[in-house]
Amino acid sequence: MDSRCMEIAALGRPLYPGMLYDCRSDSFIPGVTLWDKNALHDDLDVHQKPKTHLKFSASDSLSEKANLLDISASLKASFLSGLVEVGGSAKYLQDTKSSAHQCRVTMQYTQTTTFEQLTMKELGNITYPLVFDQKTATHVVTAVLYGAQVFMVFDYTSAENENKHEIEGNLHAVVNKIPTISIEGQASLNMTEDEKKMAKNITVTFYGDIKLEENPTTYNEALEVYKKVPDLMKQQGKGVPLTVWLYPLNLLNDKAAKLLREIDLSLYRLLKFHALHKSYTSLLKKALCRVLPGIRGGTQEDKALRDILSNHYTSPFNISNMIKWLDDITAELNILSSYTIGLKDITVVKSSGSLNSICLHPDVDVVVCLSFTSLKHDDSCLAALQDFNKSEGFTMMGQTSERDSILKAAQPWFTSPDISKRMKQNLSLFTTFSNANKNEKRIKFIIASTSDPSNPGTTIQLYQNGSLTDPKFQPVSKPPKPVVETSDGKVTLKLSKSPTGETLHFRVEYRMTSSYDSAADVEEWTVKDTSNAQNTFTLTGLKPTEQYWVRYRAVSDVGVSEASDSVPFTFQGKLTVTVHQWNFSMPSLITELRTKIMTTVGMSRWSPSTIKSEVINIVNNPTISYTEEIPGGLREGKALYFQGVVFSNGQSFTLDFETDEGDVAFHFRSWFNEFFRCNSYVKKKWQDEERVQCNISKGSAFEIFVVIKTEGYEVYVNGQKSVLFNHRLPMVKVNVFKIHGDVKMNTIGTVANWSKSTFGKELETNITRTKSSDIQSNVPHPVCNPSKPYLRSIPGGLRPGLALFFQGVVPSDWEHSWNGTWNQNCVETPEGPFVCGAAFDIIMVINSECYEVTVNGLMRYTFEHRIPVDKVTTLNINGDVFMNSFAITEVGDMNLKVTFPANI
Structure with missing residues (x-):
């Protein structure tokens, strides 16, 4: 490499004939020359080289920029490593996009003026030979091409909803019109309305070797600059150095320093492939040149040409091999992309130094690495191509190398089914393990490429305390369900x-x-x-x-x-209710037992998960009387939720919605088994009262939603719309609600958006869960319903000292009682406790004389034994209700043990 001249781009550097240059560091040596200054000036060979180039580029890659500036691979490497500091128009190399939405087109205007070179007279008359001994330079500048370059970068930022590919095409069209517009006149005559709109939003960045009073920043300003560029370049004379030619100093004196090795970018597979293919093409042409004149002149047979073509078709350079190699490279890249696209948050390590810095970091104990192990193996195709070129394949025809056989048998690593299967397993293990431990700061997850022929494809490597402890790590993975x-x-x-x-x-x-x-x-x-x-x-x-x-x-x-x-x-549990004196007929015991069970089991028609997820600002078991500010005040679409149990010996309870002035905007009073009374109290005076039928019976559980509508307060009781009470005071003044009376409240809360809630969707459509079999959709293990009766044996049979607990819901559309053929001595009780849409509970106590039945906390029936209790072994439940819960209660010393059946 040291025996040839070199042509390099000046890149804005002051490189002139006679200057010394060090190709090892791509730097020039100022102030030191081989010749006298006057001699250099007098003996230059000068030629005019007027030439103009205009190019457009839509690429923002460094490779494309280097091509526009005619930068060699070696000089590009020096620029990337910081050895070369660019100036003038070459600063364009440092301009990069700042956004993924940025569309870009670059216009390059180049004009050359003068070519200057040293003469042989100068090269033979060295004035300062001591320079050779210093070995600070490797080359001397022997020729320079002068001129100037201008780069104008046009940027347009696309919106989220715009097609970036289409925008880039339109931007290219608008910029391409600049030379035409500068000749023909006004831009408005040459552009469509869309192009004019785009031009207004284009920003321009200028890089050039000419001086401007003000750099252009808009499309129109760039257009004006383009018109002036030729004249401005003429004003600067011959311009600045654009391209220089370097002559090796060791050819002038063998004491001079030599450039022993240039960075060989052909190590990259694609560049190496390109170089080998170019070399092969040259060999093929030479072979054809040798035989074609002889065939045409009759001194050689056609067989010579057929042999060359046959050798070509069987060589590694035949079209099928070339296409296969490119397809394999593309497939490998696609595989790598598909395996890493779902791991965007995982660090990709590109060097062993980076890997070591992560493994040895003081805050990291464990590094788990998904390693691609087959990316650094020798490329058999490139090796075969190189062997063919070295073997002078067209001069030694008929021979095949060992590499040719290897090439035919070689298969890409990723085509193996076993490797592919193992890669998918490793990816799955790595992904799930990294997701499960992503919050563990002491564990670091990375992706890397380390060659390991013993584990082709991928492997998971485990590093602990800086050392590789397991090259085939298998992390714990998802276990079976419990x-x-x-x-x-x-x-x-x-x-x-x-x-x-x-x-x-x-x-x-x-x-x-x-x-x-x-x-x-x-x-x-x-x-x-x-x-x-x-x-x-x-x-x-x-x-x-x-x-x-x-x-x-x-x-x-x-x-x-x-x-x-x-x-x-769900599971079997036991509740303990302690009493001071045991008596089956004692009302206080039944009340205490019922309260304990109901507050534990819950009496809502909706599941706890639905209530927890959709009811906010929940208050549990408030003390009555209860007063609370309404969180956020009242507004349309909001609802208040109340769930509780009324006393079996009570008469009524009241909900009041009040203002700061003491007025009651909505007074809702429930008289059990009778009616709801609705009214308002304004300026110390009750207004006209409205009454509707009450569907809350004594001792029963209830659920109430008070929905705030534009027209008034809409009240749902036990799944049924009961009343719409029109506003009599502005809702914005209402900020407090009060509860008092004969009631125990279990839950109070707020539904922020009634129409979008589960409650609103069901109740407002009037297709509620209390009218269909869906009533038990949120009950984990219901007992029975109208279409599915309950018939099972009683564990241990009946005996005195037991109590049975039942809890269920009456359908909203229930209009009749179940009837059948019974013994004529049946017992009937008027005004039963069951209300449409309401929940109910029954406690049936077994004593030695009779069954005592309490419904909703009220003693309703006493039924004497007609069959010995010890012969009763089966329980049958059927009818028009949905029975949700069933429990058996036992007596133990002075405590009641309430057992709920196990439900899995």
Whole structure:
């Protein structure tokens, strides 16, 4: 390489004939020359070289910029490494896009003027030979081409909804019109309305070797500059150095420094392929040149040409091999892209130094690396091409090299089904493991390329404390879903170890909200770690009859696995009600038992998960009387939710919506089994009263929604629309509500958007869950419904000392009582406690003489035994109600043990 002249771009540097240049660092040596200044000036050979070039480019890549400036690969490498400082128009190299939405077109205007070179006389008369001994330079500038260049960069930022590809095409068209407009006249005559609109939003950046009073920043300003560029270049004389030619100093004196090695970019496979193909083309042409004249002159047979063509078709350079190699390269790139596109947040490590800095970082204990292991293997195709060129394939025809056979047998690493399968498994393991441990600061996940022929494709490598500890690491992965068993009030989980990696113990996670619930991403899971990897674990601290969801993870010494699928369950539990004196007929006992069960089981027609996710500002078990400010005040579309139980011996309760002045905008009073009274109290005076039938019976549970409408307060009671009370005072003045009377409130809250809530969608469409079989959609394990009666044996049979608890809902469209053929001595009670759409509860106490039946907290029936109690072994429930819960109560010393059947 040191025996040839070199042609390089000046890039705005002051390079003139006679200057010394060091190609090792791509720098010039100022102030030191081989010749006297006067001699250099007098003996220059000068020629005029007037020439103009105009080019357009839509690419922002450094390669395209280097091509426009005619920069060699070696000089480009020096620029990238900071060895070369550019100036003038060459500063265009440093201009890059700042946004992905930026569309760009670059216009290059180049004009050459003069060519100057040293004469042989100068080269032979060295004035200062001591320069050779200093070895500071490798070349001398022997010729310079002068002129000037201008780059104008046109940028347009596209909007989110615009087609970027289409915008780039339009921008290219607008910029391409500049030479035409400068000749023909006004831009407005040559552009469409869309092009004019685009031109107004184009920004311009100017880089040039000429001086301007003010750089252009808009399209119109760029147009004016373009018109002036030729005249401005003439004013600057011969301009600045654009291209220089360098002559090796060692050819003038062997003591001079030599450029021993230039950076060989052909190491990159595509560039190497291009170079080999170019060399092969030259060989093919030479072979044809040797035989064609002889064939035409009759001194050689046609066979010579057929041999050359046959050799070509069987060479590694035939078209099928070339296409296959390019297809394989493209496929490899696509595979790498598809494997990394889902890992955008994972660091890609591109050098061993970067890998070491991550592994040795003081805050990182563990590095898990997805490594591509087959990217640095020798390319058999390129090796075969190179061998063919070296073997002078067209002079030694008929011979095949070993590489040719290898090429035919070679297959890309990614075509192996086994490798492909293993790569997919490794990607899945790496992705799930990194997602499960992404919040662990001591664990770092990376992607790298490390050659490992023993693990082709990909492998997962584990680094601990800076060292590679496992080149084929298998992290713990998603375990099977847990098996849930319940007995004696306990919940036992059966767990399984991870199918991969080593499981040291488990991490159990549970919560009351379904994993499919809208609040699932908000509510956190309760976490408990097991002490070892035994496959059974007992959950404690759970509430009976509540529905839970449980899952678990395998834990290794490095991290945790992806969570298993969630499993729902409820379980058998026991409640204890302590009394001071046992008497089956004692009302206080029944009341205490009923209150305990109902506040534990809950009496809402909607599931706890629905209430938790859609009702906000919840207050549980407030003390009556209760006064509370309305969070955020009243507004249209808002609703207030009230769920509770009225006293069995009570008469009424009241909801009042009041203002700061003491006025009552809405007075809602429920007289049990009679009517609702609605009114307002304004300026210390009650207004006209409105009455509607009440569907709340004594002792029953109820749910009320008060929906704020434009016209007034719309009240839903037990799934039925009961009343619409028109506004008598502006709703904006209402800021307080009060509850008082014969009632126990379980839950109070707010529904922010009634029309979009589950409650509003069902109740306003009048297709509510209390009119269809969907009534039990949120009940984990209902007992029975009108189309599915209950018939099962009673555990242990009936005996004195037992009490049975039932809880259900009456359908909203219930209009008749079930009837059949009964014994003529049946007992009937008028004005029954069951109300359309309302929840109810029944406690049936078994004593030695009779059945005592309490409905909604009121003693309703006493029925003497007609069949011995010990012969009663089966329970049958059927009729027009939805029975949601059933429990058996036992007497133990002075306590009641309430047992709920296990439901899985």
